[in-house]
Amino acid sequence: MKIAVLMRAVPDPVEELELDGADLDRDFLGYVLNEFDDHALEEGLLLKEESGGTLTAFALGSADEVEQMLHTAIAKGADTAQKLGDDLDPVDAHAQAATFVSAIGDGGYDLILSGVQASDEIDGQVAMLVAASLGLPHVSVVVGTTIGDGSLRVTKEYWAGITADYDVVLPAVLGIQTAREAPRYVAVARIRQAQESGALEEVEIDQPENSSGVTITGMRLPEAGEGAEMIDGDEGAAAGRVLEILQAAGVR
Amino acid sequence: MSNDILVFVEHLNGEVTDATYELLATARTLAAQTGGSVEAAVIGAGATGLAASLGGADRVLVADTDALGAFNPQGHAAVFSGLVASREPALVLVPYTSVGMEIGNQVAVANSLPLVSYCLSVDASTGLSATCQLYSGKVEADVVVDGERAVFAMLAGAASADDGRSGGAAVAEDVDVTIPDLAVSFVGIAEPEGGDVDITAGEVLVAIGRGIESEDNIEEAQELADALGAPLAASRPIIDQGWLPKTRQVGKSGLTVKPKVYLALGISGAPEHLEGMRDSATIIAVNSDPQAPIFGVAHYGWVGDLFDFIPELTERLDG
Ligand SMILES: Cc1cc2nc3c(=O)[nH]c(=O)nc-3n(C[C@H](O)[C@H](O)[C@H](O)COP(=O)(O)OP(=O)(O)OC[C@H]3O[C@@H](n4cnc5c(N)ncnc54)[C@H](O)[C@@H]3O)c2cc1C
Numbered sequence: 359m360k361i362a363v364l365m366r367a368v369p370d371p372v373e374e375l376e377l378d379g380a381d382l383d384r385d386f387l388g389y390v391l392n393e394f395d396d397h398a399l400e401e402g403l404l405l406k407e408e409s410g411g412t413l414t415a416f417a418l419g420s421a422d423e424v425e426q427m428l429h430t431a432i433a434k435g436a437d438t439a440q441k442l443g444d445d446l447d448p449v450d451a452h453a454q455a456a457t458f459v460s461a462i463g464d465g466g467y468d469l470i471l472s473g474v475q476a477s478d479e480i481d482g483q484v485a486m487l488v489a490a491s492l493g494l495p496h497v498s499v500v501v502g503t504t505i506g507d508g509s510l511r512v513t514k515e516y517w518a519g520i521t522a523d524y525d526v527v528l529p530a531v532l533g534i535q536t537a538r539e540a541p542r543y544v545a546v547a548r549i550r551q552a553q554e555s556g557a558l559e560e561v562e563i564d565q566p567e568n569s570s571g572v573t574i575t576g577m578r579l580p581e582a583g584e585g586a587e588m589i590d591g592d593e594g595a596a597a598g599r600v601l602e603i604l605q606a607a608g609v610r
Numbered sequence: 611m612s613n614d615i616l617v618f619v620e621h622l623n624g625e626v627t628d629a630t631y632e633l634l635a636t637a638r639t640l641a642a643q644t645g646g647s648v649e650a651a652v653i654g655a656g657a658t659g660l661a662a663s664l665g666g667a668d669r670v671l672v673a674d675t676d677a678l679g680a681f682n683p684q685g686h687a688a689v690f691s692g693l694v695a696s697r698e699p700a701l702v703l704v705p706y707t708s709v710g711m712e713i714g715n716q717v718a719v720a721n722s723l724p725l726v727s728y729c730l731s732v733d734a735s736t737g738l739s740a741t742c743q744l745y746s747g748k749v750e751a752d753v754v755v756d757g758e759r760a761v762f763a764m765l766a767g768a769a770s771a772d773d774g775r776s777g778g779a780a781v782a783e784d785v786d787v788t789i790p791d792l793a794v795s796f797v798g799i800a801e802p803e804g805g806d807v808d809i810t811a812g813e814v815l816v817a818i819g820r821g822i823e824s825e826d827n828i829e830e831a832q833e834l835a836d837a838l839g840a841p842l843a844a845s846r847p848i849i850d851q852g853w854l855p856k857t858r859q860v861g862k863s864g865l866t867v868k869p870k871v872y873l874a875l876g877i878s879g880a881p882e883h884l885e886g887m888r889d890s891a892t893i894i895a896v897n898s899d900p901q902a903p904i905f906g907v908a909h910y911g912w913v914g915d916l917f918d919f920i921p922e923l924t925e926r927l928d929g
Pocket residue numbers: 371474475499535708818819820821822844845846847848859860861862863864865875876877878879880881882883886896897898899902914915916917
């Protein structure tokens with residue numbers, strides 16, 4: 359099985375965000391691998407191991423952290439990785455999808471995996487946009503796969519814990535929500551090895567153009583705690599107040 | 611092009627979902643702005659029988675076919691894309707759910723329409739615009755669409771499902787369905803296993819998120835829950851790590867809970883989590899990040915370390 363995994367760097371969710379006009383203030387923003395792409399990579403690695411196939415990881419070079427992300431993917435077991443462009447301005451999901459589609463080209467991939475969503479996808483989900491523009495069958499919100507006879511069995515999650523199984527004839531695109539196993543860890547030494555392995559290819563590309571027909575005209579940070587009573591003081595004060603609230607609600 | 615609003619009807623096991631009724635409510639408001647009507651497209655085996663429960667629409671387009679016995683990502687998307695092509699609605703609404711996520715992207719690309727995702731609200735009174743949630747709910751964005759038509763993927767809670775449920779009888783119209791050769795085939799549905807505590811029955815819930823950091827720390831949270839006589843619930847990452855069973859997950863792909871008190875510890879408040887607990891009578895949040903979106907739905911909040919807070923409250927409850 360020849361597998362492609364599409365990875366995105368997204369603003370670190372634990373960082374305090376600041377705005378600059380109609381965008382985030384990106385000057386000091388840290389980026390991390392989109393958590394769902396980490397699961398896509400894991401599911402891809404498991405399938406690669408089971409099928410004796412190969413895996414290539416792709417990422418857009420729009421953040422400093424991308425190289426580290428791709429080296430980590432190699433250290434975990436990706437055969438090759440491609441960093442698409444360098445120091446690109448962030449672009450919308452349509453432009454990301456189009457860039458991935460041209461990088462995948464007619465590479466003959468049986469399976470294209472990416473995270474179910476990313477936190478900045480205002481104009482659609484990259485995995486499903488890639489499926490649509492390649493005209494490939496797709497399943498999203500995937501929580502596990504099993505290699506079958508001539509097809510891949512894919513478990514899709516609905517809601518309230520309900521899941522459904524589908525048989526998918528490859529080639530296909532999957533939006534991965536959760537890999538069947540928690541993403542593996544890899545020793546820093548292995549990442550350093552990957553840095554020296556030459557498995558990371560830097561592909562020169564022009565700055566992609568936004569093409570979604572959707573424009574962000576303004577951004578706001580919703581007032582945190584608006585309408586909430588914020589409890590002052592230390593943990594003792596907090597616990598005391600919470601006990602009062604529990605008592606007032608009649609559950610204590 | 612028409613002035614109509616076309617709604618994708620999501621249904622499972624013979625029932626139209628609340629997410630669909632929310633779309634119908636939103637569509638009604640939008641139709642008043644465009645001067646068009648509300649159409650609902652219901653696709654799949656048994657679709658005919660569902661038309662009667664879609665009185666919130668003016669017209670129900672029924673694509674009843676045994677070839678699509680259950681939701682098929684490829685098949686449903688192809689049929690719905692075809693309907694959008696032939697009806698040319700001004701606005702297309704899909705739910706931002708497990709099902710809608712597959713449909714929205716396909717239909718937008720197939721019809722060369724812009725797609726706006728994570729929508730909290732849509733306005734069609736002058737041009738098309740929307741308010742959307744980004745960065746896991748930390749940012750609200752104002753969005754403008756080029757052109758007069760677009761697909762909108764609506765977040766849960768954007769409108770009241772009850773508003774979309776009301777209404778008289780819609781006119782049902784059978785539509786022709788042509789289904790392409792499908793590379794995706796439905797195998798079967800699995801319902802969650804029972805046998806664990808039922809978190810939807812708890813009067814008080816203690817819910818933990820990624821802030822709990824490690825499996826070893828779950829015990830401390832469990833002790834607090836025990837002191838309260840409350841089940842221990844969690845956000846998705848805790849379940850995905852295998853630290854608690856799936857039956858404890860609150861949110862979009864987990865359970866919806868409405869306890870008297872929901873105590874959220876180390877949960878950021880991503881929209882997918884809020885979807886499952888925002889209607890709790892009292893929400894108390896403890897989080898070290900003052901910007902955490904959970905404080906946006908909480909009634910009471912404390913900014914601080916949950917590892918400081920938990921033993922303090924447990925002690926007061928035991929004491
Ligand atoms: C299709 C789909 C369905 C989903 N369904 C669900 C669902 O059903 N339920 C669900 O929960 N999620 C769901 N998610 C995932 C969701 O998007 C978020 O990733 C998830 O809710 C985040 O969980 P969290 O808040 O625990 O973690 P994080 O977002 O990582 O938040 C952890 C929080 O803990 C705080 N924290 C850290 N350390 C401490 C400390 N010592 N003291 C206090 N606070 C601390 C941090 O400030 C942060 O706010 C779904 C996603 C998708 C795409």
